[in-house]
Amino acid sequence: MSNSLPLQAMLNARGAPLDAASAAGRRGCPLSDLRDRLRRSGLRPTRQRLSLGWLLFGRGDRHLTAEMLYDEAMRAKVPVSLATVYNTLHQFTEAGLLRQLALDGSKAYFDTNPSEHHHFFLEDEGQVLDMPDCGITVDSLPDAPEGMEIAGVEVIVRLRRRHGARQS
């Protein structure tokens, strides 16, 4: 299969996206970095986008729902509505800054690391964790249908607590 090697390499290389990599390597002013990042992604750095972006991207790789970000905004006294939080999350996703994860039909989770990687989903807690780099290899995929190519593979491993297991 001609595309098995690049795909394998892609699956194994859980690299950070360009932006995160350059942000981590550079020690500038985080707020002006964020402003640049929004501009480069084609988004005007409005006060609301900067405030929400600050909350989202200031703490490493995270997985959040709109409600979780809204709660953080309220605690940080950022005056936004839940609707604005939704809109901003979707704008960031369209601009490639976030990735929306299909984990749970009832809630959308957004990942601050938009590169392709795999997840554990703790069903009881509704919590999302990145899988360790060597967590999984997918080396046998079906051929894509005629006229299609595989754009990416993301694996979600669903976890639940073992019956009788102690909470740690």
Ligand SMILES: [Zn+2]
């Ligand atoms: Zn993730």
